[in-house]
Amino acid sequence: MDINAYIQSGVLELYVAGALSEKESKEVYDLMLKHPEILKEVLEIESAIIKLTAATSKNTNTHTFTTVKDQIANNNNNPKVVSISKYNWLTYSGWAATLVLGLGLLWALNENRQLQSDIQIVENEQLFLETQIADAKSDLEASKALLNVLRDRDIISIPLGGQGNFANTYAKVYWDRKTNSIYLDAQGLPEAPEGKVYQVWSLTLNPLTPTSLGTIDNFNTDDNKIFEITNANESQAFGITLEPAGGSETPTMEQLYTLGVVTSSP
Amino acid sequence: MQLETLILKFQQKDEKAFEALYNMYSDSMHGVIFNIVRDNDIAEELMQDVFIKAWNNASSYSAEKGRFFTWILNIARNAAIDKTRSKAFKNSKKNLDAEYFVDILQNSDSLDNKTDAIGIGKFVSKLAKKCIEVIELLYFKGYTQKEASEELNIPIGTIKTHNRNCIKELRDIVLK
Structure with missing residues (x-):
């Protein structure tokens, strides 16, 4: 390699100016280590530039190192002080306000949820009371209707007396022939045992012929024990027997509870 | 050291x-x-x-x-x-683009502690205008070869040798 030609090319001047690429600078660096002439040339160029640039420093200051030294000492010793000063009162009060606002919002949300649940409970209670009133009204109407039936002069009243082992039981039939229906008041019967039902019979006496008017499946659950039953028969008597669930074709006479004969016609 | x-x-x-x-x-x-x-x-x-x-x-x-x-x-x-x-x-500040380092050297009136600068200013101002321009751009402003060639309207290959000659003159002035 022609060292002299390399020096004359002007590449070293650009090297000192910082106008070479990283790769080119590395090449100059490697050559400088190998060839003292190149290093010497670089040092002279650098020295000339330093003198020239220093000459343009129109400064009467002595450029004391003290200021710089103090600053780097500050940076090294007090990093915490610097970082704390970054957070001024505005930052803290901002975060505090955010926290207060957030908590307030949570409280309000919770309060609102509580109130809505209270409203729901009251609404449910109101609904329950309304249902009770409606029930009471319909009970009242049923009672009135029943009372009207019993007061009707066309209705025949037939008491059914207790029979045999069941002498202490009783029932009553109110027969409305115009509407072909009977109202059975069975309050004097005990509750039907498990698996058994009361069956109501219409009877003609000569000859004795029973006709089933049906079973009272809801006897145990009914409150007033008054049952409306259709009856289009020319009944001469009514009887009630206890039968297996589902009822029987003919009455079981051993289980005849009450029996009553129609004594008058309207 | x-x-x-x-x-x-x-x-x-x-x-x-x-x-x-x-x-x-x-x-x-x-x-x-x-x-x-x-x-x-x-x-x-x-x-x-x-x-x-x-x-x-x-x-x-x-x-x-x-x-x-x-x-x-x-x-x-x-x-x-x-x-x-x-x-x-x-x-x-006003637009500073037009000013070169040389006028600082020429206008120096407070160089009491830098007697060197007086001499440098005297001689540097004798450098060719092209040299003052290229030194300004490459050393004071940090231009690349390409940027300097565009700014001064000189072919990019010429910048390198041209600058070499200018620095050589400068060395003769400041490193007597």
């Missing part, structure tokens, strides 16, 4: 080495910065900032990438150019 040793110690956060380097280059960096910002107080402040930045980033310097002087010169030029781009600076 060898320059290489000084730089190594500086990189190991040796303040004495830092001070030595500061004394070697602070005038030069102040000159470069002053040429760009043209305000003595701003230049002084920026120059100190440059050395603090160099101290904080000392580990990023590598001799393989270039001269230490070139490294710190880059930091100084960038800091000064950044400053001239700041809004506050633009509002308070």
Whole structure:
């Protein structure tokens, strides 16, 4: 390699100016280590530039190192002080306000949820009371209707007396022939045992012929024990027997509870 | 002490080495910065900032990438150019593009402690205008070859040899 030609090319001047690429600078660096002439040339160029640039420093200051030294000492010793000063009162009060606002919002949300649940409970209670009133009204109407039936002069009243082992039981039939229906008041019967039902019979006496008017499946659950039953028969008597669930074709006479004969016609 | 040793110690956060380097280059960096910002107080402040930045980033310097002087010169030029781009600076200063370092040397009236500068100014002003321009761009402003060639309207290949001759003249003046 022609060292002299390399020096004359002007590449070293650009090297000192910082106008070479990283790769080119590395090449100059490697050559400088190998060839003292190149290093010497670089040092002279650098020295000339330093003198020239220093000459343009129109400064009467002595450029004391003290200021710089103090600053780097500050940076090294007090990093915490610097970082704390970054957070001024505005930052803290901002975060505090955010926290207060957030908590307030949570409280309000919770309060609102509580109130809505209270409203729901009251609404449910109101609904329950309304249902009770409606029930009471319909009970009242049923009672009135029943009372009207019993007061009707066309209705025949037939008491059914207790029979045999069941002498202490009783029932009553109110027969409305115009509407072909009977109202059975069975309050004097005990509750039907498990698996058994009361069956109501219409009877003609000569000859004795029973006709089933049906079973009272809801006897145990009914409150007033008054049952409306259709009856289009020319009944001469009514009887009630206890039968297996589902009822029987003919009455079981051993289980005849009450029996009553129609004594008058309207 | 060898320059290489000084730089190594500086990189190991040796303040004495830092001070030595500061004394070697602070005038030069102040000159470069002053040429760009043209305000003595701003230049002084920026120059100190440059050395603090160099101290904080000392580990990023590598001799393989270039001269230490070139490294710190880059930091100084960038800091000064950044400053001239700041809004506050633009509002308070006139357009500085047309001015070259030479007028500082010629107009020096307070160079009592830098007797060298008087001589340098006297001779440097005798440099060819093309030399003053190319030195201004490559060293004071940090232009690349390509940028300088476009700015001065000189073929890019010519910049290198042209600059070589100019620096040779400069060396004759300042390194008698």
